[in-house]
Amino acid sequence: MSADFAIDDWLREEGLLDDEGLALARAALVAAGLTTGKKQRMAVAKRERAREAAWAALAGWCGAAACRAAAxxxxxxxxxxxxxxxxxxxxxxxxxAARAAAAACRRANLRRAVVLGGSPAARQEALRLAQAAGGPELVFVDGDSRVTEGDARADKARADVVLAWAGTPLPHKVSDLYRRREPGDPPIITVPTTGVGQLFRALEEHARNRRP
Ligand SMILES: [Zn+2]
Structure with a gap:
């Protein structure tokens, strides 16, 4: 007798959580000709094809509102x-967090954020995530760059918000240029921790509270 497995148990191992999802996945397996819809078990030899067929037809969703649009x-x-x-x-x-921030920023028409500080790796990760999430544009000011008062003024003029990423290297002489408040300057908010997720959560919160 060849080895087989219980289809529903395996689909739960694949990450499906509810009866509706199990039914939809089984229907995808039937449509792919891998089972009949009556059988509850499947030959192990078909498992890889079944996995491909199921995820070719279905998109997973964790239940977070931020993830729904991508699904x-x-x-x-x-x-x-x-x-x-x-x-x-x-x-x-x-x-x-990046997806939630992107959605909140779109609603608030917030397109561009200047971020002060952040380690090179964290900046790269934040850029990658913002791109994957579809916005907003992040402009980083790092401690090594020579920033003049004019540069800071130009950055602020083009930004909808300035995020000061706490705990990450940025000399005061640089951050002070951005913290100096002039009429018409965008709001400046402090991100309390170095995590990339925290950067996006702070951005989302700001965008949510912003008047359009
Ligand atoms: Zn998700």
Missing amino acids: DATGKTVVRTVRERCAGCGGSNALQ
């Missing part, structure tokens, strides 16, 4: 899954 954008049928299977965040808190 819908796949054009596939959306099913509730564990976070690791989510088409929005893939289990990443930072990506989920």
Whole structure:
């Protein structure tokens, strides 16, 4: 007798969470000709093809509002899954935060944020996540760059908000140029920790509270 496995148990291991998702996944397996819809078990030899067929038809969603649009954008049928299977965040808190920030910024018409500080790795990660999430544009000012008063003024004029990323290297002589308040300057908010997720959470909170 060849080895087989219980289809529903395996689909739960694949990350599906509810009966509706299980039914949709089984339907995808039937459509792919891998099972009949009556059988509850499947030969182990078909498992890889079944995995491909299921995730070709379905997009996982972790249940977070921030991730829903990305799951819908796949054009596939959306099913509730564990976070690791989510088409929005893939289990990443930072990506989920970036998506939430992007959505809030779009609603608030906030397009460009100047970020003071941040380690090179954190800046790179934040840029990557903001791009994946679809905005806003992040402009980084690092401690090594020579910033003049004119540069700071030009940056502020083009920014909708300035984020001071706490705990990351930036000489005071640089940050002071941005902290100096003049009429018409964008708001400056302090991000209390160095985490990339925190940067996006602070941005989201600011965008949510902003008057359009
Ligand atoms: Zn998610």
